[in-house]
Amino acid sequence: MLIAEAVTAGYRTPVVRQVDLQLAPGEIVGITGESGSGKTTLARVLAGLRAPSAGRVTVDGKPPNRARGSIAMVFQSPRAATNPQFTLAEIITEPARIRRTPIPDLTALITSVGLTPDLLDRRPHALSDGQLQRACLARALTQHPRYLILDEATAMLDAATTATIITLVRTHHHLGVLLISHDRPLLDVTCHRIATMHEGTLTTEDTATSPG
Structure with missing residues (x-):
C-alpha cells in the first residue's frame, strides 16, 4: 500500500499540510481541488521526487528511495516531460535503458496505448500532445x-484520448492509481474514492460512483 502519514511539504512555506492518504493496489483514488491547492506537490512527494518536510511516505512498508520502480508518474505536460532529441522509441524505453532491464516489445506496447508502430522513429515535434502523452503512459507502464x-495527465487531451488512457489504466487491475484532475465528472465515473484538496489539506472525501 502507498501511504502518506501527516505529510507536510513545500518550498519556503508549506503548500501541503498534514496530509494522510492511502492507495491500495487495484484501487483508483481521485484528487481534485483548485489550482495551487498543493496537488502536484503532494504527487511529487508520493512519487519520491520530493522529500516531505514532516511526516512520511511508505511504499509497501518501505521508504520511496528503497522502492524504485514501484511508483511511476505521468505529468500534465508531455513536452516538458520528454527529451525533444529522443525518438518515440527512445522515450518509451528510457526507464529500461537507465535500469538496464529488458527492453519491452515496443510494437505491442505502443499498440496498447492507441498508437501505431510507424511513429516510433518520430521525435516530439512531429507528434501531437495526445500522441506524446500516450507514449508517456507507455513509458510509465514499462516500469x-x-x-x-x-498528475493532470488528461488535462491537455481530447475526449477520445482521455477515454483511451482511462480505459487502459482500468485494464491493469493490479495497479493502484492516483488520478489528479479538475474534471470532477471524470473522477466520478473512474474512481473508487475522491478526495478534495483545499489550501494544502485534504478537506473532504466522497464515495464516487463505482467504476465500471
Missing part, C-alpha cells in the same frame, strides 16, 4: 509499477 500517479 511495471504497483502504483501509478497521473
